[in-house]
Amino acid sequence: MPRETAVSRIGQRDIAAFARGCAVLGCGGGGGVALAERMLRDAVARSGPVRLVDLDELPAAAFVMPCGMLGSPLVLEEQLPTGDEPFELVAAVQQAHGRPVDALMPFQLAGANGVFPLAWAASLGLPLVDADGTGRPMPIMATAMGLAGVSPTPACVVDGHGQRITIRARTRERLTTTAIATLAGVGGLAAFAFDLMEAATARRATIHGSVTRALAIGRAALSRRTAVETVLTGGRVLARGRVHQVERYRADRHRGGSVLIEGVGTAQPRWLRLEFQNEFLLAVDAGRVVATVPDTIAVLDSASGSPLLVDEMREGQVVIALAGAGPEIWQNPQSAAVAGPAAFGLDLPEGLATPRGVGR
CATH class of the missing domain: 2.40.390.10 (CV3147-like)
Incomplete structure (x- = not known):
């Protein structure tokens, strides 16, 4: 029996709490959430609330895309995303993996990288999985999926200007060094997807309930009563x-x-x-x-x-x-x-x- 999430859809009234919760889980890092929050509000205003799903609600073969921004938060303050990143990213993933994306998931629900995937899900009209890969900032590529043996590649990097790069690496360490080197060619900031997997794998290889956890933390931080x-x-x-x-x-x-x-x-x-x-x-x-x-x-x-x-x-x-x-x-x-x-x-x-x- 699939578990039901505490929130089935994330709309405008939930955004401030979600962003605040992601900021708390950022542990002082992960970049400021203000820009990502504005982009999320715009995306929800255009496309409507995002459906939040538990992994058990998805078919076993549904293809889940862990994603986020790769690069320095300082670069993000100077080089704004174009808004085309999510469309370029799912197109690059479909080309590299030969199948469409069925749901998005933050690879790291912390700071801005917790908020961007929700904005992208709204723009794409795709559900967001109530899970993530880290639960707080971690060294790049250190994820629960990696511990579970999920292959991190093919990984995709896009810059929002039509440039798509696919990385195929034999090890997670090699992917890390290649991804960091790739950033120089795309201006120091890019949308990134790796550790792609089917829902059946994600059920055992991710941290469940991350999105609802961030919402609860953010609501407490905003209310000041809890x-x-x-x-x-x-x-x-x-x-x-x-x-x-x-x-x-x-x-x-x-x-x-x-x-x-x-x-x-x-x-x-x-x-x-x-x-x-x-x-x-x-x-x-x-x-x-x-x-x-x-x-x-x-x-x-x-x-x-x-x-x-x-x-x-x-x-x-x-x-x-x-x-x-x-x-x-x-x-x-x-x-x-x-x-x-x-x-x-x-x-x-x-x-x-x-x-x-x-x-x-």
Whole structure:
């Protein structure tokens, strides 16, 4: 018996909540959602609400396209999508795989990459699957589909100007390097589809309920009557206070930094340090690691409830730092190598050690 999703269609009244939820799950990264939200509103206004489906509702042979934008969020601010990306992408996929796309799915439901596939589904008149491949930002190509053995190629890259590139690689690592190199030829930003599969495979190889989860988180963040941490799995407040210090650095191949938050409302001074690269990765309280990737770690503006990007962190901001357990798929030794702290260059061999630069 197919499971029914909590929401059968996503329309205009759901968009703000969905975008806000994606921003929280972006963990301070994934790019700002404002542009993607505007594109989603335009697409829904033109084409109507998007049908949200559980994977069990689709025929076993239905072809599912995990998709999103590939490239730097900074490029996205300067090089706007043309609007032709979804049409070019499904055409490229059909040519490469010899079959039409039946449903879309975010390959990474985090930040803008959670919102774009919904806008594309509206433009194409196709359903969106209530699932995704990561549940939070992860290193490129690190997906639940990869853990399940889904072949990532043929993968398709399009730039919205009629340029289509198909990548056939023998390994996921080779696909990663080829895709990154391909970006240079398309201006640093492109629509991307990989890990394509039939619904029967997607049922065992994806993170279910991601879209409805983002909606629930976003509704809580917007209403301010429901604490966001209560709708996160294992959610808790790490600190309420003022940003005391923001440091940014480049170490080895990693660009990142740290945020020091001075807690308020406690008898003794309390300090929380958040380490970040493109997103928040680690939280340390009094020298003790209290949250680390693949956990969801987010910082909200205390007054507005809006999630803050790592690039938006400034001294003097009054914030709430939250954490919740990441998707279960990442909570095992097999996945730690591709999605745990070590995958981001953090040396936490036993999950407790404090890496260099933390708590100093």
